[in-house]
Amino acid sequence: MSxxxxxxxxxxxxxxxxxPKDKLSASSKLNLSNSDVSIKESLSxxxxxxxxxxxxxxxxxxxxxxxxxxSTSTNSPVPPSxxxxxxxxxxxxxxxxxxxxLEARVNHQHSIRKEMQIxxxxxKASLMDxxxxxxxxxxxxxxxxxxxxxxxxxxxxDHTAAVKENMENKTKWDKERLELQKQIxxxxxxxxxxxxxxxxxxxxxxxxxxxLLQALEGxxxxxxxxxxxxxxxxxxAEQCIALKTQLDKQTFELQQVNSKLKDLExxxxxxxxxxxxxxxxQKRLSTMADLEKEVVRxxxxxxxxxxxxxxxxxxxxxxxxxxAKVEALQPVQQELHEAKVKVALLESSLEEWxxxxxxxxxxxxxxxxxxxxxxxxxxxxxxxxxxxxxxxMAQLTEEVATLKFERDKATTKLNDIMSVRKSQxxxxxxxxxxxxxxxxxxxxYRQQLDCYEKELTVTLCGESGAxxxxxxxxxxxxxxKSLQGYRDLLATHDQEAHAKLVExxxxxxxxxxxxxxxxxxxxxxxxxxxxxxxxxxDRLVQTPQPTTKILHLVDNPAAAAHKQMQLDMESAQEExxxxxxxxxxxxxDVCPEEMQQLKQQLENSRIKLKRMKEEFTSSAQEYRDVxxxxxxxxxxxxxxxxxxISNMYAESAEEYLTFTLCDDGxxxxxxxxxxxxxxxxxxxxHHHRSIPLFLSALTMELFTRTTMQQDIQ
Amino acid sequence: MSQQQxxxxxxxxxxxxxxxxxxxxxxxxxxxxxxxxxPESFKAEQExxxxxxxxEDPLIKGFISDILKKSEExxxxxxxxxxxxxxxxxxxxxxxxxxxxxxxxEEGDVVLSKEKNEKVSSKDLKKIQLEIRDVMLQVAATxxxxxxxxxxxxxxxxxxANPECNIPEKWMEAAPISISNAQNVQLKSFxxxxxxxxxxxxxxxxx
Numbered sequence: 046m047s048x049x050x051x052x053x054x055x056x057x058x059x060x061x062x063x064x065p066k067d068k069l070s071a072s073s074k075l076n077l078s079n080s081d082v083s084i085k086e087s088l089s090x091x092x093x094x095x096x097x098x099x100x101x102x103x104x105x106x107x108x109x110x111x112x113x114x115x116s117t118s119t120n121s122p123v124p125p126s127x128x129x130x131x132x133x134x135x136x137x138x139x140x141x142x143x144x145x146x147l148e149a150r151v152n153h154q155h156s157i158r159k160e161m162q163i164x165x166x167x168x169k170a171s172l173m174d175x176x177x178x179x180x181x182x183x184x185x186x187x188x189x190x191x192x193x194x195x196x197x198x199x200x201x202x203d204h205t206a207a208v209k210e211n212m213e214n215k216t217k218w219d220k221e222r223l224e225l226q227k228q229i230x231x232x233x234x235x236x237x238x239x240x241x242x243x244x245x246x247x248x249x250x251x252x253x254x255x256x257l258l259q260a261l262e263g264x265x266x267x268x269x270x271x272x273x274x275x276x277x278x279x280x281x282a283e284q285c286i287a288l289k290t291q292l293d294k295q296t297f298e299l300q301q302v303n304s305k306l307k308d309l310e311x312x313x314x315x316x317x318x319x320x321x322x323x324x325x326x327q328k329r330l331s332t333m334a335d336l337e338k339e340v341v342r343x344x345x346x347x348x349x350x351x352x353x354x355x356x357x358x359x360x361x362x363x364x365x366x367x368x369a370k371v372e373a374l375q376p377v378q379q380e381l382h383e384a385k386v387k388v389a390l391l392e393s394s395l396e397e398w399x400x401x402x403x404x405x406x407x408x409x410x411x412x413x414x415x416x417x418x419x420x421x422x423x424x425x426x427x428x429x430x431x432x433x434x435x436x437x438m439a440q441l442t443e444e445v446a447t448l449k450f451e452r453d454k455a456t457t458k459l460n461d462i463m464s465v466r467k468s469q470x471x472x473x474x475x476x477x478x479x480x481x482x483x484x485x486x487x488x489x490y491r492q493q494l495d496c497y498e499k500e501l502t503v504t505l506c507g508e509s510g511a512x513x514x515x516x517x518x519x520x521x522x523x524x525x526k527s528l529q530g531y532r533d534l535l536a537t538h539d540q541e542a543h544a545k546l547v548e549x550x551x552x553x554x555x556x557x558x559x560x561x562x563x564x565x566x567x568x569x570x571x572x573x574x575x576x577x578x579x580x581x582x583d584r585l586v587q588t589p590q591p592t593t594k595i596l597h598l599v600d601n602p603a604a605a606a607h608k609q610m611q612l613d614m615e616s617a618q619e620e621x622x623x624x625x626x627x628x629x630x631x632x633x634d635v636c637p638e639e640m641q642q643l644k645q646q647l648e649n650s651r652i653k654l655k656r657m658k659e660e661f662t663s664s665a666q667e668y669r670d671v672x673x674x675x676x677x678x679x680x681x682x683x684x685x686x687x688x689x690i691s692n693m694y695a696e697s698a699e700e701y702l703t704f705t706l707c708d709d710g711x712x713x714x715x716x717x718x719x720x721x722x723x724x725x726x727x728x729x730x731h732h733h734r735s736i737p738l739f740l741s742a743l744t745m746e747l748f749t750r751t752t753m754q755q756d757i758q
Numbered sequence: 759m760s761q762q763q764x765x766x767x768x769x770x771x772x773x774x775x776x777x778x779x780x781x782x783x784x785x786x787x788x789x790x791x792x793x794x795x796x797p798e799s800f801k802a803e804q805e806x807x808x809x810x811x812x813x814e815d816p817l818i819k820g821f822i823s824d825i826l827k828k829s830e831e832x833x834x835x836x837x838x839x840x841x842x843x844x845x846x847x848x849x850x851x852x853x854x855x856x857x858x859x860x861x862x863x864e865e866g867d868v869v870l871s872k873e874k875n876e877k878v879s880s881k882d883l884k885k886i887q888l889e890i891r892d893v894m895l896q897v898a899a900t901x902x903x904x905x906x907x908x909x910x911x912x913x914x915x916x917x918x919a920n921p922e923c924n925i926p927e928k929w930m931e932a933a934p935i936s937i938s939n940a941q942n943v944q945l946k947s948f949x950x951x952x953x954x955x956x957x958x959x960x961x962x963x964x965x
Contacts, residue, residue, distance in 0.1 A: 581942070584958075593839050593918040595932045596925060602821060603846045606912035610848050 451568060458561050462554065469550050476546070483535055490528060497524060677744045687714075690740075694747035704736075711736060767870060768879040773952035774833040778826045780890050780948075780955060781859060784897055785822055785843055785915070786812045788857055791901050792845060794911055806891040825915050828926065832919055833953065836863050840918035844935055848910045853935050853962075855904065860956040867951065879951035889948030893957055896945045903943075905964045939963050 402413050501517055673679050677693040686706040691698070703714040713719060713736070719726065722743065729739035768776070783805060790800050790811040795818070800811040813819060825841075832838040838861055845855040865871075867880040916932055925931065937960055945957040 584942075594921045594923060595842075595934060596917045596919050596923075596929050597914055597932045598821065598825060599928050599930050600821075601914040602818065603844075603848070603912040603914040605817075606848045606910070607851065610910065 447568075447572065451565065454564070454568070455561060458557065458564075462557050465553065465557075466550075469546070473546065476543070487531060487535060490531060494524060494528060497521065676740075678740060692744060692747050694744065694751045696747075696751075767867075767874070768881065768883065768950055768952065770834060770866075770877045770952055773879060773950040774830050776886060776890075776950055777833060777861065777953050777955060778830045780893075781829070781841060782822060782826055783810050783812070783894065784857075784859070784957065786810065787894060787897050788843060789813060789818070789913065791898060792855070792904070792907055792911075794845065794907075794913055806887050806894060808891055808894055810894065822915075825917070828929075829917055832917065832923065833861060837920045837923045838917055839920070842916040842918065842935060843913060844916060845907065845911050845913050848912050853937050854907060854911065855962070856935050856937060856960040858956075858958040858960065860958065862954040862956070864949065864952055864954055877952060881949070881951040886948060886950055889946070893946050893948055893955075897957070900943070900945075900959060904959070904961055937962050 398413075405416075497520070501521060669680070673693065678690045679693070681689045681691075683689045683703070688704045688706070688711075689701050690704065691701040695701070700718045701716065702719055703716055704711050705714055713726075713730065725739055725742055725746070729735060729742055733739075786800070787810055789795060790797065790813070795813060795815060797811075799813060799815050801814050802809050803812050804810075813822075829838055829841060840861060841859040843857040843859070844853050845857075846852065847854055866877050870880050871877050914932075916935065939962055940960050941963045943959050943961075945959065947954060947956040949955070
């Protein structure tokens with residue numbers, strides 16, 4: 046019960062917190078402890094009654110639920126009285142009501158108990174948690190305590206060590222102090238000694254000082270004396286300088302005076318000269334009148350002389366003209382004489398002509414001239430004809446000569462041919478002789494044959510024997526065969542050989558004839574060629590012949606060009622010489638310095654170049670790095686006007702874009718990676734037409750992607 | 759140019775002038791065709807119905823006019839037989855080419871000459887000019903077969919005159935021309951009936 050009380054305590058507290066809610070229930074519950082007993086009792090009663098009544102109810106209740114069975118049970122042998130039945134029924138109803146009430150109460154209690162149980166369990170769980178937490182805290186505290194203890198221990202150890210050290214230090218320092226005190230004492234002794242010695246020194250110094258002061262005073266007095274002396278001397282020197290300047294002035298004046306003196310002397314000399322001049326002039330002036338008279342006289346004489354000269358010139362000219370005229374007239378006179386003579390001659394000849402003409406029957410001069418002209422014309426034509434004839438003759442003679450030559454040739458050929466013919470004829474002759482011989486042979490053979498035949502006939506007639514006859518017949522046959530052979534031979538000799546011979550001879554003759562023809566033709570050709578060559582030769586040889594003289598202007602372009610070229614050559618050669626000399630001279634002493642300088646310059650420039658290259662590469666690298674860091678793109682130049690850029694946040698090295706520089710800007714080249722960025726390309730390149738925007742968008746996208754991946758990880 | 763006194767009659771002087779005019783054009787044409795002087799120093803002129811190029815260089819102009827003035831005098835006196843334009847290699851003075859202009863003297867129209875009391879020709883001027891034109895065309899065509907002049911060259915004009923002729927001032931005798939391994943090409947000739955002009959080019963055949 047106490048436990049129940051304990052358990053109920055918080056619950057009660059909870060209930061007590063709000064008393065106005067249901068005082069009644071509280072009071073009833075407060076009475077629960079008292080009523081519990083009664084409840085339990087009643088319950089037990091009830092249970093007993095139930096147990097009792099279960100028997101009863103099994104008897105009583107069943108008829109209600111199962112009226113048939115009840116009816117069957119009612120059929121039991123003990124039938125109740127109606128009053129009893131009524132009483133039982135009332136009890137039953139009351140019991141039933143009590144039962145329901147109790148049941149409700151029990152249920153209520155049960156629910157309360159369950160709630161309490163749940164509450165208690167929760168409380169228990171929280172308490173358990175608290176307990177656990179307290180245990181944990183305790184453990185932590187213990188651990189901490191241990192740590193603290195350890196620390197304390199360490200600190201203690203440190204403290205002891207420090208104390209020890211302190212002690213050691215203290216002893217050390219004490220020792221040092223003692224030593225220092227000793228040193229101080231020593232120093233004090235030394236100081237005392239030094240003080241004593243210094244006092245002595247000071248006294249000595251003071252004495253010296255006094256002596257020196259005295260000496261100084263003496264010296265100062267001396268200095269004053271000397272100063273006075275100096276002042277005196279300076280005044281004297283000034284006086285001297287003044288005197289000197291005065292002297293200079295005086296010498297200058299003296300010089301000036303001297304120069305003036307000289308001028309004056311010069312002037313005096315001049316004056317003397319003038320005096321002399323004046324005297325002579327005066328003398329001349331005295332003779333002036335005489336002179337003037339003379340002048341007048343002389344002028345008159347001059348005039349007369351001039352007139353005379355003029356007259357003389359005129360006369361001379363006249364003489365000249367006249368002499369020229371005379372000279373001109375003399376040949377004329379001579380000509381005149383000659384002409385007269387000629388005229389006389391001509392007249393006589395004319396008379397002769399006239400007489401001759403009259404003799405020829407021509408009266409007038411015109412007729413004569415006409416006759417003469419006609420005669421001349423006739424003569425001219427004759428001459429022309431003659432020349433033509435001559436030329437013709439010459440041609441003809443040439444032709445004749447050529448023809449003769451040809452004839453000679455032809456005759457020689459003919460002779461050849463004749464000789465050939467003769468030889469042929471002799472051959473023919475020989476052959477004919479041979480033929481004769483052959484015919485004779487043939488005849489002899491025939492005769493032989495005849496005689497053989499005769500013999501044969503004789504022998505056949507005689508019939509001396511068959512063997513001999515056979516022999517003979519064979520012989521005959523043989524002989525006949527040979528005869529036939531001879532005949533054949535003859536026949537061939539007779540016709541073929543002859544025909545052949547004749548034909549061959551004919552062929553030869555025709556051949557020779559053809560040859561002659563061709564040679565004639567050739568001769569003609571050669572002649573034409575010769576003529577041509579002759580003409581050519583004439584043309585070529587015309588110049589050296591005395592018929593012409595080659596003339597040309599002295600200053601012709603060819604000569605000028607030649608001269609110019611010679612000048613050029615000379616100047617060029619001179620320049621070559623000069624250059625060679627310069628090379629020889631310069632090769633020894635000028636060049637090395639220059640070479641050295643140039644080499645140095647070269648070296649310097651190389652170093653400069655190298656440094657610049659290094660600088661350039663480093664700055665280029667730096668620039669690239671900066672670009673990469675700032676813009677997030679690594680830009681590589683992959684060739685002429687081709688650029689490859691790869692993003693900082695790219696997932697792999699193969700994610701790059703390529704651009705080419707065109708005339709009108711920059712264009713992106715299609716790559717595998719760019720194909721995968723269709724959306725961005727469409728939006729920023731095709732729609733916005735901005736590469737920077739596209740690149741930044743790509744950077745953004747890649748960045749977000751990589752950061753998201755990191756977050757996920 | 760030509761003194762055409764009456765219809766179709768050319769005097770001796772006029773003929774000589776025609777000849778000299780032809781020589782002037784022919785010489786200039788050769789100088790241009792053979793490339794002796796730069797083409798920009800030549801000026802085009804219309805003559806004989808052709809466009810011919812005349813040198814503008816004052817030195818060359820003066821030289822040619824001096825020569826032709828004297829030559830005209832000589833032609834009138836029948837003292838010239840031939841004019842030669844020689845092209846010389848400057849470095850060794852070798853004659854590489856020679857253009858001979860042979861002058862032959864003809865009688866002209868005898869009957870008309872008698873009438874006019876001086877030698878005249880009755881040949882039509884237009885016909886003469888046509889003949890000259892043919893010759894000039896041939897001169898221009900020679901470039902196709904003449905060898906290339908690939909060295910520094912200059913030219914000179916030699917007048918082949920009668921031996922009795924006096925040598926005027928500033929003139930002198932020259933050595934005869936000889937070309938080794940020479941080739942001759944005879945061009946067409948033309949005539950005024952008083953003078954006949956044969957043009958022959960002789961050149962050194964290169965192996």
